[in-house]
Structure formats: structure tokens, C-alpha cells
Amino acid sequence: MVEMRILFLGTSAAVPTATRGLSSAVIIRGGELLIFDTGEGMQQNFIRSGLGINKKLKIFITHMHADHCLGALGLLQTLSLLGRETPVEIFGPPRFAEFMKTNVNILSFGLIFEVRISSIRSEGVVVKERDYSVSCCEAHHIFPTYAFCLSEHERAGIFDIDETKRLGIPEGSLYKKLQSGEDITYDGKRILSTWVTGPKRPGRKVGFSSDTRPTDRLRKFFQNCDLLVFDSTYSHEQWQKAKDRLHSTATEAAILAQAAGVKKLLLTHFSARYADTAQLVKEAKAFHNNVEAAQDMRFVEIPYPDI
Amino acid sequence: MVEMRILFLGTSAAVPTATRGLSSAVIIRGGELLIFDTGEGMQQNFIRSGLGINKKLKIFITHMHADHCLGALGLLQTLSLLGRETPVEIFGPPRFAEFMKTNVNILSFGLIFEVRISSIRSEGVVVKERDYSVSCCEAHHIFPTYAFCLSEHERAGIFDIDETKRLGIPEGSLYKKLQSGEDITYDGKRILSTWVTGPKRPGRKVGFSSDTRPTDRLRKFFQNCDLLVFDSTYSHEQWQKAKDRLHSTATEAAILAQAAGVKKLLLTHFSARYADTAQLVKEAKAFHNNVEAAQDMRFVEIPYPDI
Numbered sequence: 073m074v075e076m077r078i079l080f081l082g083t084s085a086a087v088p089t090a091t092r093g094l095s096s097a098v099i100i101r102g103g104e105l106l107i108f109d110t111g112e113g114m115q116q117n118f119i120r121s122g123l124g125i126n127k128k129l130k131i132f133i134t135h136m137h138a139d140h141c142l143g144a145l146g147l148l149q150t151l152s153l154l155g156r157e158t159p160v161e162i163f164g165p166p167r168f169a170e171f172m173k174t175n176v177n178i179l180s181f182g183l184i185f186e187v188r189i190s191s192i193r194s195e196g197v198v199v200k201e202r203d204y205s206v207s208c209c210e211a212h213h214i215f216p217t218y219a220f221c222l223s224e225h226e227r228a229g230i231f232d233i234d235e236t237k238r239l240g241i242p243e244g245s246l247y248k249k250l251q252s253g254e255d256i257t258y259d260g261k262r263i264l265s266t267w268v269t270g271p272k273r274p275g276r277k278v279g280f281s282s283d284t285r286p287t288d289r290l291r292k293f294f295q296n297c298d299l300l301v302f303d304s305t306y307s308h309e310q311w312q313k314a315k316d317r318l319h320s321t322a323t324e325a326a327i328l329a330q331a332a333g334v335k336k337l338l339l340t341h342f343s344a345r346y347a348d349t350a351q352l353v354k355e356a357k358a359f360h361n362n363v364e365a366a367q368d369m370r371f372v373e374i375p376y377p378d379i
Numbered sequence: 380m381v382e383m384r385i386l387f388l389g390t391s392a393a394v395p396t397a398t399r400g401l402s403s404a405v406i407i408r409g410g411e412l413l414i415f416d417t418g419e420g421m422q423q424n425f426i427r428s429g430l431g432i433n434k435k436l437k438i439f440i441t442h443m444h445a446d447h448c449l450g451a452l453g454l455l456q457t458l459s460l461l462g463r464e465t466p467v468e469i470f471g472p473p474r475f476a477e478f479m480k481t482n483v484n485i486l487s488f489g490l491i492f493e494v495r496i497s498s499i500r501s502e503g504v505v506v507k508e509r510d511y512s513v514s515c516c517e518a519h520h521i522f523p524t525y526a527f528c529l530s531e532h533e534r535a536g537i538f539d540i541d542e543t544k545r546l547g548i549p550e551g552s553l554y555k556k557l558q559s560g561e562d563i564t565y566d567g568k569r570i571l572s573t574w575v576t577g578p579k580r581p582g583r584k585v586g587f588s589s590d591t592r593p594t595d596r597l598r599k600f601f602q603n604c605d606l607l608v609f610d611s612t613y614s615h616e617q618w619q620k621a622k623d624r625l626h627s628t629a630t631e632a633a634i635l636a637q638a639a640g641v642k643k644l645l646l647t648h649f650s651a652r653y654a655d656t657a658q659l660v661k662e663a664k665a666f667h668n669n670v671e672a673a674q675d676m677r678f679v680e681i682p683y684p685d686i
Contacts, residue, residue, distance in 0.1 A: 150393075180522070
């Protein structure tokens with residue numbers, strides 16, 4: 073079991089409001105942080121969150137609009153000033169590397185840790201870790217923009233302690249091996265992991281749309297997400313604006329989430345015209361039964377689908 | 380009489396804290412805004428302040444550290460998205476123009492108003508307006524850094540209505556001329572302004588140190604300021620750090636202010652180590668009798684010296 077939560081550091085579209093900062097969200101997964109977009113000023117909420125400066129950290133940049141990427145500079149500088157020692161990995165559009173290089177030079181950044189920037193040039197798997205991967209899919213926005221999905225690998229099945237004891241295996245490291253799917257030999261006998269563990273259990277899948285129109289491609293990409301964070305810049309009353317500016321309405325987010333079999337939908341990236349996001353949630357709920365509005369500095373738990 | 384107030388949009392040094400944003404302050408003088416430094420994220424407090432998006436606006440950048448200049452990008456973009464129509468004037472180091480140009484290109488800014496950037500290459504007068512000027516002086520910091528001073532011209536003396544009436548001048552535009560120092564001819568007689576107005580009254584002088592060690596040059600530059608905003612990154616216990624990093628302690632700020640005949644001293648640019656700035660004010664008060672700590676989103680009135 074790995075605990076996973078998401079914290080929104082900014083939920084406003086284009087311009088900040090008195091209560092909403094610019095786009096940024098962080099997934100806290102075990103001891104690791106995965107930040108999706110770094111809108112200007114997100115470092116202040118990052119500091120408020122107390123998430124720490126030395127955790128394993130990956131940053132994903134969806135596109136090169138200032139309200140989605142500018143904050144990376146300040147965040148990295150602050151982590152440096154606060155004494156971070158471990159590398160940071162950043163995945164973003166090719167121009168992000170140019171953006172960093174130019175500004176590190178002009179602003180004379182003194183980074184004391186390694187920043188590894190990987191340029192995303194096509195759809196596919198961006199990160200492969202032992203127990204999860206992150207992949208990307210083209211979104212439909214003004215700039216070249218990518219949506220992301222974090223998919224955990226299957227977990228081991230439920231471990232049957234009673235059966236393992238009955239087989240005479242002593243507690244300890246052999247239990248651990250069996251539990252994690254490894255077959256063992258004990259007392260000259262071959263013991264298969266499948267004898268003492270149930271069927272493999274699904275991992276979690278979390279999606280981030282970034283700024284986008286709803287598309288078939290994204291619907292497929294987000295298929296069966298346990299949690300989907302989706303562009304909800306406008307109410308459906310402003311549908312024409314959403315179309316013109318290549319964003320989505322709350323209704324469109326909900327229709328896509330419903331069609332994709334998404335379990336929980338979090339609306340975000342709200343236009344400053346909505347002081348209260350309740351109306352956006354209300355219209356989305358007509359199409360999806362589990363919708364909430366993201367909120368700056370609010371944590372949302374991401375439970376396993378089978379628990 | 381022109382009302383003048385200062386509002387701090389950020390008072391933290393280098394890294395933001397939960398309650399303090401990065402360096403930025405705005406002088407509201409009549410209908411005009413003069414922003415001194417634009418630390419990352421200052422636009423959110425600017426929006427919170429409700430100061431409006433179409434006022435005459437000048438921005439002064441002291442140096443090219445990210446925590447003093449990065450926020451200009453987001454501010455300009457936001458003003459553009461909110462529909463500003465009037466030009467913005469920016470005065471800063473030569474590299475600021477390069478910083479703007481590069482990022483406007485990489486981030487595809489669509490500015491809908493004119494941004495006039497003037498590069499500061501030496502000390503002297505930066506802005507000359509009808510009733511005030513802004514000048515700059517070299518500070519002593521890591522980067523080439525400038526401190527600024529806003530100096531109002533002398534105001535007309537007190538207008539003697541009774542005497543003007545006694546001279547038989549009819550109320551209206553002639554009063555206004557006499558009051559503002561202009562001589563008039565009425566009913567064939569020459570009437571000198573000095574007959575009906577007292578001696579000229581001093582304007583106000585407001586200084587901004589930016590990041591700096593205290594220097595003789597700055598002491599002279601800030602001579603007789605009505606209000607001085609000065610680098611107070613550290614308590615005097617951290618004097619060695621202040622020296623190494625080319626900042627000032629609260630004590631040093633107060634000693635300089637006292638020697639310069641400054642009427643009121645506002646400490647700012649606090650290291651994140653000081654959750655409470657009371658101790659900095661306390662140590663400064665040993666050397667200057669009118670000291671306060673600047674605070675995010677707090678207005679400070681700047682009265683005329685003779686009122």
C-alpha cells in the first residue's frame with residue numbers, strides 16, 4: 073500500500089484571483105512528489121504546504137503559457153536557497169529547456185542541485201518507475217500541449233497468512249518474497265507465491281488534462297481513471313468562449329469523464345469570473361455522479377479502486 | 380494636496396513564507412501607481428489590492444534577482460488579459476529589457492498595450508514629471524543594483540482667501556492661478572501671486588534602498604526622506620551574514636536612517652527565519668524613534684512634512 077494524495081497549489085485560469093493561485097498541483101505518492109504545472113507564484117503555496125524540500129521530485133509542464141510554467145524558476149531557486157541536495161527531474165515541451173537555460177543565465181541562478189530536463193517531443197511513456205509510469209497525450213490547445221496520466225502497476229494480491237503458516241513457512245523474509253509474487257524453496261520444497269496470494273490487484277490511475285478542448289483522444293487516454301483533473305475554465309453558458317479559446321466547460325469535462333468511466337472528477341483552472349465554483353460543480357453533476365471543484369491548498373485522497 | 384500611500388505587495392527576502400510574498404511595493408500617488416520591484420507572484424496581491432488595471436503605471440526594477448523582477452512578466456500578462464489600454468513604463472537594469480524580450484518570445488505573450496522599457500545605466504534622474512521626479516543611486520549588492528527616491532517638487536504656499544477677496548478678485552479661475560504661483564492682471568492691475576500666498580511648502584521624499592549594505596552614498600541619497608523603506612534582511616545578531624550576502628541588519632537600517640534625518644523608517648525584505656518581525660523593529664528603535672515593519676497588504680500613509 074502506498075498512500076497517494078493530491079494537493080492543489082493553484083486553480084485559477086490565466087490570472088490569479090484573491091483566493092486562487094495559478095495552475096499547479098502536486099501528487100504526494102509515498103515519499104515522492106510529482107508536480108503538474110508550475111504557475112507563477114506556486115512556490116508560496118508549496119512552502120505553506122510544508123511538503124519538504126528534499127523529497128524525490130518530478131515536475132511535469134503541460135505547455136509554455138506563463139500561468140503554467142513560470143513558477144518553475146522561483147521554485148527551483150527557492151529549493152536551492154533552502155539547501156536541497158537531490159536532483160529534480162523536469163519533463164516538458166522543448167521550449168521549456170530554452171526557457172530555463174535563458175533565465176538561469178539572465179537571472180544568475182545559483183542552483184546547487186542537478187536539474188535534469190527531458191523534452192517531450194511525442195506521445196507515450198515519459199517516466200517508468202518500479203511501480204508506476206507517467207505517460208502523455210496531445211491535448212487540443214493554442215500551444216503544443218500535453219495531458220498526463222500517472223498509472224500504477226498492478227499490486228500483489230491479498231496475502232493469506234493462515235495458509236502460509238499451514239505450509240510451515242517461518243515468518244520473516246520468506247513471507248515478504250511470497251507476498252510480493254516471488255516463488256521460494258523452503259526445506260527442499262518449492263512453494264509458489266500464487267498458492268498464498270490472491271489475484272493481482274489494480275493500481276491507481278490519475279489524469280491531468282491541462283488546458284484543452286475535450287477530444288476523443290483524451291477520452292481514450294483517461295479511460296478508467298480513478299481520479300481525473302480536467303480543464304473547467306467556463307460554465308457551459310460560455311461554451312462559445314471555451315471553443316474560441318480552446319478550453320473546456322464544466323459540462324464538457326463531466327461528459328468526457330463519464331464516457332471514459334472516470335471514478336472521480338476534479339474540476340480546475342477556473343476563470344476569474346467565477347468567484348464561487350458551485351455552479352460549475354452543479355452543471356457537471358448532471359453528467360457525472362462524483363464531481364468536486366479543486367481548491368487551493370486542499371488535499372484530496374486517492375484511494376485504491378478495490379478498497 | 381495629492382494623497383500618497385504605500386502598499387507592500389511582498390516583504391520577504393529571497394524565498395516567500397506562508398505570510399510574506401517576494402519583494403514588491405506600490406506607491407499610490409493621486410491617480411498614479413509606482414511599483415518598486417516585482418518579485419514573483421506579486422500580481423496576486425496586486426489583484427487583491429483592487430488598485431485597478433488602467434491607472435498610469437511606472438515600474439522600477441532595482442536589480443535582476445528573480446525575487447525582485449520575475450513577477451513583472453505575470454503582472455504585464457494579467458494586465459493585458461484584463462484589458463489594460465494605457466502604456467506601462469518600466470525603468471530597470473539593461474538586462475531587464477533582454478529578460479522581457481526573451482520571455483515575451485518564449486512564452487508567446489500577447490501584450491495589448493505598449494510597454495516602454497528604459498534601461499538605467501548610471502545614477503541620476505530617471506523620471507521627471509510635472510510635480511515630482513524619481514532618481515536613482517547605486518546600492519551595494521551582488522548584482523548591479525539601484526536604490527530609488529521619489530521627490531515631490533515644492534508645493535504652492537498657503538493661499539490667503541481673505542486677502543484675495545480684499546483685493547477685489549472674483550472667485551474662480553483667477554484664484555486658481557494665483558494659488559498655483561501665477562501672477563495675474565485684473566481690472567488693469569497687476570496682482571502678484573506672492574501677495575496672496577505664503578512661502579512655498581516642501582514636497583515629500585520617499586526612498587527605497589532595495590537589497591544593499593548601508594553606504595555613505597545611500598545615506599546622502601536618502602537625506603531628509605519623509606519615508607524610507609530599507610533592506611532589513613537580518614537582525615544584528617546575523618551581522619556577519621548580512622555582510623557576506625551584501626544585505627543590511629535592522630540596526631544598520633536604523634543607524635543610516637537616523638544619520639540621514641529620515642522621518643519614518645519602514646523595515647522590509649525579511650529573512651524567512653523571522654516569523655515575527657517585532658525583534659527587528661525593537662533593535663532598530665534603539666537608533667531611530669519612528670520605525671515600523673512593512674507587512675504584506677498593509678497600507679502606510681505618507682503625509683506632507685508640514686501637516
